[in-house]
Amino acid sequence: MIIKALLIDFDNTLVLFNEDEFLVNYAEKAYPYMADYFDQSTFFQKLLQSTVNMIRNDGSMTNVELFTNHFISGSELSYEECHNRLRKFYAESFRQLGNQVHVVPYGRKLIKRVLQKGLQVVIATNPIFPELATQIRLEWANLGDLDITMSTHAENMSYCKPRPEYYRSILDHINQKPEDCLMAGNDPISDMAASVLGIKTFLVDLDQEKGRLGILSKEIEERTKKKVVYPQYPIDGSGTLQDLERFLFGTKR
Ligand SMILES: [Mg+2]
Numbered sequence: 001m002i003i004k005a006l007l008i009d010f011d012n013t014l015v016l017f018n019e020d021e022f023l024v025n026y027a028e029k030a031y032p033y034m035a036d037y038f039d040q041s042t043f044f045q046k047l048l049q050s051t052v053n054m055i056r057n058d059g060s061m062t063n064v065e066l067f068t069n070h071f072i073s074g075s076e077l078s079y080e081e082c083h084n085r086l087r088k089f090y091a092e093s094f095r096q097l098g099n100q101v102h103v104v105p106y107g108r109k110l111i112k113r114v115l116q117k118g119l120q121v122v123i124a125t126n127p128i129f130p131e132l133a134t135q136i137r138l139e140w141a142n143l144g145d146l147d148i149t150m151s152t153h154a155e156n157m158s159y160c161k162p163r164p165e166y167y168r169s170i171l172d173h174i175n176q177k178p179e180d181c182l183m184a185g186n187d188p189i190s191d192m193a194a195s196v197l198g199i200k201t202f203l204v205d206l207d208q209e210k211g212r213l214g215i216l217s218k219e220i221e222e223r224t225k226k227k228v229v230y231p232q233y234p235i236d237g238s239g240t241l242q243d244l245e246r247f248l249f250g251t252k253r
Helices: 019-033 040-055 063-072 079-092 094-100 107-116 131-140 164-174 192-197 207-213 218-226 241-249
Strands: 005-008 120-123 181-185 200-204 237-239
Touching: 005 164, 019 040, 019 079, 019 094, 040 063, 063 079, 079 094, 079 131, 094 131, 107 120, 107 241, 120 164, 164 192, 181 192, 181 241, 192 200, 200 241, 237 241
Parallel strands: 005 120, 005 181, 181 200, 200 237
Antiparallel strands: none
């Protein structure tokens, strides 16, 4: 197996955290930047609805454009002012949320090794954050200084996971064929959906690590609870980040 590009998820793959708690803290930190336009509960609702809308983006505009258009609709806020306010929030306050994430210790080592071996590395995180926030998030994971090929964010993507077009956009951007790429991540749906295009898949299972830290990916927990039948995507390998390294390069350490 010759893999030329590793696409890797970020949330609960390279950093571990409680996604629900993070969202609440995110909204609380962002609200002061919008307080003269919305009351708090309207702001929270708008934020959630606009994010859901962005996740359904069908490619007609970038994710950030879709989010912003939806977010400002019915308010006094102009597109430009909204953009500036959010930018200010990300530059000033967003960084503080880093204390909520636990870095997966082997992540940096893995990414460095993969880059040293000459593979491209794409941080294939669901592109709901703008570029600046994505860069800050990479710094949380001690990856900010590495020569990563690309990260997906709300400004360079017009689709979200698990749409095949999201993965197609990455392949176009890095100029690779699907069969030469591997997508690794913790989500059986969002991440393993890359297989639809013929991209190989590796399910990252960090339950042991998470159990130790007492956190779980809420989304996946909810799905399990509801016992809804979801499409079963093919998985070529699974395990920890160390297992992923072995999967890519064989057993020799
Ligand atoms: Mg994830």
